[in-house]
Amino acid sequence: MSLESVLARIDSDLPAATDRLLELLRIPSISTDPAFKDACQSAADWLVADLTSLGVRASKRDTPGHPMVVGHVEGPEGQDVPHLLFYGHYDVQPVDPLNLWDRDPFDPAIEDTAKGKVIRGRGAADDKGQLMTFIEACRAWKAEHGALPCKITFFLEGEEESGSPSLVPFMQENAEELTCDLALICDTGMFNPSTPALVTMLRGLLGEELTITGPAKDLHSGMYGGIARNPIRVLSSVIANLHDAEGRVTVPGFYEGVPDLDPELKAQWDGLDFEPESFLGEVGLSQPAGETDRSGLEQIWSRPTCEVNGIWGGYTGEGFKTVLPSKAQAKISFRLVFQQDPLKIRESFRAYVQSMLPPDCTVDFHGHGASSAGIMETSAPSFEQARQALSDEWPEAAAYVGCGGSIPIAGHFKKILGMDAMLIGFGNDDDQIHSPNEKYDLNAFHKGMRSWARVLEALTRG
Structure with missing residues (x-):
């Protein structure tokens, strides 16, 4: 299957893909507030309809809280291809304080900024924009080749921003259906706007x-x-x-x-363009306050x-x-x-x-x-294949990085389903997730779609 035609399709379809994202962003799917229960149902329905349009056997699954969306699609007929699971969440954070927003958080729009065009609205980066990068990559594959490059299970949650109370029971009850070769999670970010990242360590x-x-x-x-x-x-x-x-x-x-950090990984981190003083300067601080014998990246990723x-x-x-x-x-x-x-x-x-x-x-x-913390085993060939695929799309080579935050779903995939997880996202530090005026760079949305197309091709090619 030709990757170049898929990339070209993504480029030409960017306006339509952006319109679809804006439509999803208009649904106020705030999971923690019971007043928005119907909106969460609407967001799930929207995703079921969109996946179905791609030939995915998708359905809304009820839980004691907000529904899960689960979908399955086969790869090319007669080919031995991997079976991947893609996870994302369609619920969003509350918008308070509303007076600090420059526009209605559920009236999203494309805005020009000093750093380029951005998609402004609640959920743009966390996680609807990220989720749609993958779905749009799949849409381009289907349009160009009539099928996706491999078997894919879609697993989209509606309670991530409210503690995921239904997640573990649902995974346990549906373990056989959800178990695949590898899980893909798009709820993380770039190291910087030109350097993509695979998160391999979660606190x-x-x-x-x-x-x-x-x-x-x-x-x-x-x-x-x-x-x-x-x-x-x-x-x-x-x-x-x-x-x-x-x-x-x-x-x-x-x-x-x-343990002390692996010397090879530490050397890679030391080679990244990170200055603690600049990082802290963005929030009005100047001096690292953690363990004095550890680097800045160690303090926020591995300590x-x-x-x-x-x-x-x-x-x-x-x-x-x-x-x-x-x-x-x-x-x-x-x-x-x-x-x-x-x-x-x-x-x-x-x-x-x-x-x-x-x-x-x-x-x-x-x-x-x-x-507990999550550690991804990067010795599997799929990790290096994905890292190279990302490097082919962005100006700088992709890096294995840590994450100071906690994303429990990665550990659940390992403990409940016995699957490794690969965390790839295209958010930036200034996306203001969970805060007023959340945004997602249009370039990140565009190149995120292209990146997933490359990763799918690389993982399928083996």
Whole structure:
């Protein structure tokens, strides 16, 4: 099958492909807000109809929450081709605060910016635009050759932005149907606007909320100040002791399962154009604050973290109230890497906090999820085939990179379906996902389609 004719078809069909994306973006499929339940149904229906138009046997599958969209299509008749699964999500984040948007978030449009044309609207980059790059690549293959180059299962979720409560049960119940040779996930980004990336490392996530209680009630600071234990002081001391002077986390056993980075991969990362000062400068900072003996990319891709996400206690309203609070609370998250065990770390963290409590104080804990890190095995030939295919499309060679965030679906594919996952996306750091004025570069949308066409051809060719 000719790849060049597919690429040419993508180029000529870009206006129509953009119109289809804009149509999907107009559906306000906010999964976390029950007021938009019907919109999530509409988005699923839209995708079923679009996939069906490509000859995909697609259907909407009900769940206790929002529906899944599942579709299957065969490759060329009589050929031994791989069976790929493509995953994306059609739900989007809420749009608040609405007053910070420059336009209606569900009235998407193409806008000219100093950096080029962008597609502006909620979901443009996360994840409808990314999802459609793959579907449009398939559309071009079908138009040119009458069939897709390989067997493909489409698996599109409607709850990713609200914690995916239906995902694991659905995968377990439909494991035989969903199991393929390799999963493809398009929910990540480029290293920079000219360098594509395959994400091979995802950090896990552990969330903990703690409440330290001292006196039985709030106290007058004049009558009890000094003699009574203040839970905010205790909590502040606990938090201050979670890191040492070199930025290392002090929780006992925290670094078990965290090896040094492979020298070859570290050399590749060191060769990437990344300056921590410039990266931090975009958010008004200047100096890296993690482990002092690690590079900037190591700190955000391959090293674990402990961060305070919220802290409160006492009187925080207008004016002043001289009170010793009864309670002090904090939310703390850990990003985990390699083989760190989130449940062991939870146990160790709780014991460590207990050990730092003075007399007259107690602590209660509430967990907020625990997921392990994801490591993609890049020794499989398919990874290098995909990396070369991406390199052929973009100005710079594709790189294997880490991701500071957590994408649990990759781990679910491995644990539930026994499949490796390949994470390829075309978002950029300035896409403002989850924020007002989200956008997706039109060039990323266009070259993302071309990239997937190349990757499909490479994986099929073997």
